[in-house]
Amino acid sequence: MQKIWQMIKTKFLNKQFLSFGLIGACNTLISQGLYMLFVLQSVEVGIASILGDVLSMVFSYFMNMHFTYHKKPSWKSAVTFPLSYIPGILISALMVIVVVNLFHGPELWAKLIALPIYIPLNFLCMNFIVKKFGSKDTKEQ
Numbered sequence: 001m002q003k004i005w006q007m008i009k010t011k012f013l014n015k016q017f018l019s020f021g022l023i024g025a026c027n028t029l030i031s032q033g034l035y036m037l038f039v040l041q042s043v044e045v046g047i048a049s050i051l052g053d054v055l056s057m058v059f060s061y062f063m064n065m066h067f068t069y070h071k072k073p074s075w076k077s078a079v080t081f082p083l084s085y086i087p088g089i090l091i092s093a094l095m096v097i098v099v100v101n102l103f104h105g106p107e108l109w110a111k112l113i114a115l116p117i118y119i120p121l122n123f124l125c126m127n128f129i130v131k132k133f134g135s136k137d138t139k140e141q
Contacts, residue, residue, distance in 0.1 A: 011124075012120070012123075016068055016069075017123060019064075019067045019068040020064065020068045020123050021119075023060060023063040023064055023067060023068060024060070024119055024123075026059070026063070027056050027057075027059055027060040027063075028115065030052075030055075030056040030059055031052040031053050031055075031056040031111075032052065032111055032112065033052075034051065034052035034055050034056060035048050035049055035051075035052035035111050036108050038051055038052060039107050039108055040108075045096045045097060045100050045107050045110060046093045046094075046096060046097045048096075049089075049092050049093040049096045049111055050089055050093050052111070053085065053088070053089045053092060053093075054082075054085075054089070057081075057082055057085055060085075061073070061077075061078060061081050061082075064081075065077065065081075080129050081129065083125075083129055084125040084128070084129040085125075086125075087121050087125055088119075088121055088125070091114060091121065092111060092114040095110075095111075095113060095114035096110045096111050096113075096114065099113050
């Protein structure tokens with residue numbers, strides 16, 4: 001159990017994760033606002049969730065590259081960065097559909113229920129993608 005706790009501390013209780021979390025909070029507000037706008041325009045909730053996430057990804061890309069990963073944006077990382085979002089986007093969209101259609105939850109707020117699951121998953125996926133495909137011409141942390 002102590003080994004697991006140490007692994008959690010090493011991976012999630014650090015400056016990089018804090019930066020990721022703050023940028024993620026801003027990104028979540030943008031995504032949630034877009035999601036609500038689409039739902040109010042009668043877009044199906046799963047599609048609205050995906051659209052909000054995809055459109056907010058531009059903000060997230062530039063902020064995370066600069067503040068979280070300390071790497072210069074590049075065409076290569078701009079193309080690969082969205083790959084790290086796919087699991088979170090799909091889980092979020094699926095959860096929104098389940099909350100709304102299965103549990104009859106409020107459409108406007110259903111997306112927020114997915115946060116505790118897709119934030120850590122997104123961090124781990126982005127970390128892998130950025131470290132594997134990110135540019136190597138800037139400082140490391």
